Amino acid sequence: GENVEQHPSTLSVQEGDSAVIKCTYSDSASNYFPWYKQELGKRPQLIIDIRSNVGEKKDQRIAVTLNKTAKHFSLHITETQPEDSAVYFCAASAGGSYIPTFGRGTSLIVHP
């Protein structure tokens, strides 16, 4: 089955800095890669996703890049703000059922 590795487990940045979270996956058939943000005590929320036919996608301060050959994808957050502090999960899924396998999460801390 699919295996998703996520790094780092904790990321501490100053407000205004950029943050990058990286994930690798094992199943070359994976074709959908969502990213979720989970604030303490709350549900995971989809923040951005990318499909395997696209190399990069941006949404305001958030961008995701995908390298299918190397089987890795990354989340980039620019101009970080304290409200970006949360746990971020990457996921990968393949096939028509789109059942994602999640990484272990990255705790992002943005210091004011």
Add this chain to the structure above:
Amino acid sequence: ETGVTQSPTHLIKTRGQQVTLRCSSQSGHNTVSWYQQALGQGPQFIFQYYREEENGRGNFPPRFSGLQFPNYSSELNVNALELDDSALYLCASSPLGQTNSHSYEQYFGPGTRLTVT
């Protein structure tokens, strides 16, 4: 548009007991997936229901079972509870199979916190 809801929000059970968790999917969504999230971990896939049929199952024992109703709401049943079953149980709905670019996006409910003592 109504979001995903789950009940109850918290539950305390004793080892060996049985529990039923409920999920109402987002309006227009026909697929419900269930996940177990242990503290400090990512969600682990339990199973998925699509149009009332099981559409995939993760590495969980048979004492984890579920069903989906005609209105696409769903239940997760866990028999013979063990201490390790203590976790946040999340359901997520999606409009799988619909002919739009968002058919694979999953939206999570707030979760049910299960504590087994």
